[in-house]
Amino acid sequence: MELHRETEDDAWEVEALLDTCFAPGRTALSSYRLREGVPPARDLCLVARGSAGEVAGVIRFWPVRVGEHQAMLLGPIAIHPTRQGEGLGAFLLQSGLDRAAVAGVDRVLLVGDEPYYGRFGFTRLHGVTMPPPTNPDRVLGVWDWDGVTGDVTRGA
Incomplete structure (x- = not known):
């Protein structure tokens, strides 16, 4: 397995994998509204390729x-x-989390299942609101969330 930082050249293969895993309707999810018009943090995004060069993850x-x-x-x-x-x-x-820590990222959030992500240190975030219809019980964070509350909006 080869792990490398995602580049612009990987974009079409990454999008094809996301469509395979989540179906094209994935872009209707509320989290995608936070991504529209905002480029990903490419220094943190990773692509895993198998021995034949295929995108595995x-x-x-x-x-x-x-x-x-x-x-x-x-x-x-x-x-x-x-x-x-x-x-x-x-x-x-x-x-990805290791890379974010080295880059000085203070806090990471996601929408997911706490029983799975809890083993990586994620816990439920109270007072942090994702765009609807996100279930607030699935809004999880890791690292420095003390005193951080409010609506999640697009970054820059």
């Missing part, structure tokens, strides 16, 4: 604001169906 980060605070929105993370169950998702998630 991806993780992306997007700049957002929560109230007056900067944060990174993690997602999507996708693993090709033929590579699921190999631990690649956990590897990409930890690698």
Whole structure:
């Protein structure tokens, strides 16, 4: 497995994998409204390629604001169906978080299941509101969220 930073040249393969994993309707999700017109944080986004050069998995980060605070929105993370169950998702998630920590990112949030993401340190964020119809119980964060509340809006 080869892991590298996502580049513009990877974009079409990444989008094809996301369509495979989530279907083209994925862009209707509320989190996509936070991504529209905002480029991903390419220094944090990773692509895992198999031995034949195929895209096996991806993780992306997007700049957002929560109230007056900067944060990174993690997602999507996708693993090709033929590579699921190999631990690649956990590897990409930890690698992405490690990269964000080195880059000085103070806080990361995502929408997901706490039982899964809790093993990476994510906990429920109270007072942080994603665009509707996001279930507030699925809004999770890691690192410095003390005193951070408000609506999640597009970053720059």
